[in-house]
Structures are given as structure tokens and as C-alpha cells.
Amino acid sequence: MESIIQNIVIWIDSSKYVLLFIGCIFEGPIIMISSGFLYGTGQFDFLPMYLSLVFGDFTADIGWYCFGRFGTRKTIVKYGHYIGVTAEILEKVENKFKLYHQKILIISKLTMGLGFAFIVLIVAGISKVPFKNYVILNLIGGFIWTGILVCAGFFFGNIYNLISGPIKYVFVSVLLIIFIYIIRYINRYFKSKEI
Numbered sequence: 001m002e003s004i005i006q007n008i009v010i011w012i013d014s015s016k017y018v019l020l021f022i023g024c025i026f027e028g029p030i031i032m033i034s035s036g037f038l039y040g041t042g043q044f045d046f047l048p049m050y051l052s053l054v055f056g057d058f059t060a061d062i063g064w065y066c067f068g069r070f071g072t073r074k075t076i077v078k079y080g081h082y083i084g085v086t087a088e089i090l091e092k093v094e095n096k097f098k099l100y101h102q103k104i105l106i107i108s109k110l111t112m113g114l115g116f117a118f119i120v121l122i123v124a125g126i127s128k129v130p131f132k133n134y135v136i137l138n139l140i141g142g143f144i145w146t147g148i149l150v151c152a153g154f155f156f157g158n159i160y161n162l163i164s165g166p167i168k169y170v171f172v173s174v175l176l177i178i179f180i181y182i183i184r185y186i187n188r189y190f191k192s193k194e195i
Contacts, residue, residue, distance in 0.1 A: 016044065017052045024056025025063075029149055031056075033179065036150035040157020054139070054146045061138050064118045068125025076122065085119055093123045101129050102137060109141025110148075 012019065023031040032053050038044055068076070077087045097104055101124065108120040124134055156175055163171055 017048045020044075020049060020052040021056040021059075024053050025060045028053075028057040028060065029183065030179075032146055032149035033153040033156075036153020036155075037157040037160065038153075039150065040154040041161060050146065050150060053150065054142050057146065058138060058142050061121050061142070062135075064121035065125040065129075065131075065134055068122035069128065070125070073126055076126070083118070085122065089119060090123065090126075093119055094127060097123050097127050101127065102133070105129075105134065105137040106141045109138060109145050 020031060020035060035044060035049050035053055039046060039049055073090075076085060077090065080086065080090065097120075104120060105124060108117055160168060160171060
């Protein structure tokens with residue numbers, strides 16, 4: 001049993017950047033902050049970690065864009081309620097998007113979409129924003145946003161290193177709970193506002 005666990009640990013350590021990339025596709029912000037935290041404790045090299053996070057998040061954003069671009073509007077309106085996209089939300093975002101798509105893409109990336117990140121990316125595809133523009137704007141915002149979240153995690157990683165004893169585990173637990181509630185509050189707040 002010990003050898004199995006040891007092999008798993010070795011595999012995770014040798015694949016950690018690939019795992020960051022994959023994890024960031026599914027849960028970007030939490031993975032980014034966690035990575036910054038782990039970087040602060042010496043678990044990662046900065047450049048491969050940072051690039052894995054940026055491109056994992058970018059891959060997810062390309063997926064949402066393609067979903068909007070190649071899925072028909074009719075399909076999205078019919079089944080979008082399963083992922084939180086109603087016809088009313090889609091129409092509001094489309095109207096704003098036609099006027100300000102460049103600003104919206106950058107601001108959406110830097111603010112986690114104000115609670116509507118994936119909807120904004122889907123609408124970019126529906127609106128047929130030129131792919132080159134989409135890629136450039138998304139990468140600019142992604143490099144900045146990833147840097148901010150990694151720095152936040154790094155800051156908490158440094159605090160963690162200063163704490164000794166069992167209080168470390170309490171610190172991490174409380175920090176994780178606070179972070180989850182902040183993200184939920186921000187998402188609820190912006191979803192309740194008029195777009």
C-alpha cells in the first residue's frame with residue numbers, strides 16, 4: 001500500500017503542471033489562488049506554473065467561445081437554462097456586446113465576468129467577434145487576472161509559512177471558507193444587478 005501511495009505522489013509531482021492546466025480548465029480562480037499559495041510554500045517553479053494556469057483558463061474560454069459560435073442561438077436559448085443562460089440574459093448581454101465588445105471582454109476577464117463570465121464568452125461567439133480579436137483580448141486579460149490571483153495566493157502562502165503548529169490547518173480552512181463565500185457573494189451580487 002505504501003508503494004502505491006509513493007507512486008501516486010511521484011506521478012503527481014512529475015505531472016503537476018499538466019494537472020494545473022487541466023484543473024484550470026474546470027475551476028480557474030480556485031486553482032490559480034491555490035497555485036500561488038503552493039508557489040509561496042516552494043512547491044512550484046513560477047514560469048511553468050503561470051503559463052499552465054494562463055493557458056488552461058484560455059482553453060476553457062475558447063471552449064465557451066466555440067459553444068457560442070458553432071452552437072446555434074436557438075439551441076442556447078432552448079437549453080441554456082441548464083447552465084444559467086436565459087433568453088432575457090442572453091438578449092441583454094448581446095445588446096451591450098454589440099456596442100462595447102472589446103471593453104466587455106477585457107473587463108469580464110478582470111472581474112470574473114461580474115458573475116456572468118461564461119455567458120459573456122458565449123455571446124462573443126454568438127456575435128461572431130473576430131477570433132483574432134477574441135484571442136488577443138482574452139490573453140491580455142488572462143495574463144493580468146492570473147497574475148493577480150497568483151499574487152493573492154502567494155501572499156497567503158507567505159503568511160502560512162510564518163504560522164507554526166496546528167494553527168496552520170485552521171488558517172488554511174478558514175481562508176478557504178472565506179474565499180468561497182466571497183466568490184459566491186460577488187457572483188450573487190452581480191447576477192442580481194441589471195446588466
